[in-house]
Amino acid sequence: MKEPDLPELDIPSANLLPLNKTKIAMLNITLLLPFIVCLSFLWLVEEDHYRIEKSQSEYIGEKITIKGPKAYISGLEHCNDLPEHLAFNTKCIQHPKAQFEVTELTNSCHNCLDAERLTKPRRLAYQEDLTFTVIDSFTAQTTSFFMNLFNGTHNFLLLKDEHGRVVEMSEVRYELFKEAVGQLSREEAAIKSAYEMQQAQGKVMKTFCFIDVGIGSHELMERAKKMRKDFGLKELIELSPYQHCPPNRSDGFILYADDFNAYLTFQYYLMEWGVSGRWID
16 A cells, blocks of 8 residues: 655754744844833933922921031022933932032032032031921932932932921931931031131131142142132132141142131032142141
């Protein structure tokens, strides 16, 4: 008996396999395309850099007194009003109702500001024993997909002082202020002493000595003058060259100011303008 003919099997040749892989890859892209388009649309329609949403913090209604000397920072712009590269790379205020931030007398945030990121002059104002009431809370989250990979949602509080000024503060910072014992660092103690002297004599006189980091004292002096100009302090602060810094009679300058807050602002941001050194009195 003759065996029945078997149908030929359609076996793809080896040179067709890469084509099949390409088709599979194209299919995957096609399936992902609606998701990619959706994300792109969301990024385009989202105008704000940060999404602000009301929250219900346990601290609302609480009163706090922050002991010792601190400073208000004014002139900070709202993050959503800035270009994106500035909103993500410098200190700014999140909530539209906030006007100020509260800080220690010395700047612990280095490389947070420079001439290119300063959109308008800032000012520090010396204060002691601040009393606040927590009036509201909110969360802030960046609307950038890539920034969200590294930054989550942050919790903030709005505080009002006895004069009606509204301050923005993170919950973490608020908790640190609650636990603080009010002990001053050596630098903060020197600033407090300068404030008391200014109140008694009506002026501030402080000496700053450069630290040689291969730049040269002339360049460091020029940077100090530029910082004074950038912050609109030229009419409020006088800088006089000084050539007797210990221990080797190196260079520096003497600062003269009638306005204590002008000096406070100058010393707070001086290092950010690349002026290396220290105050010696």
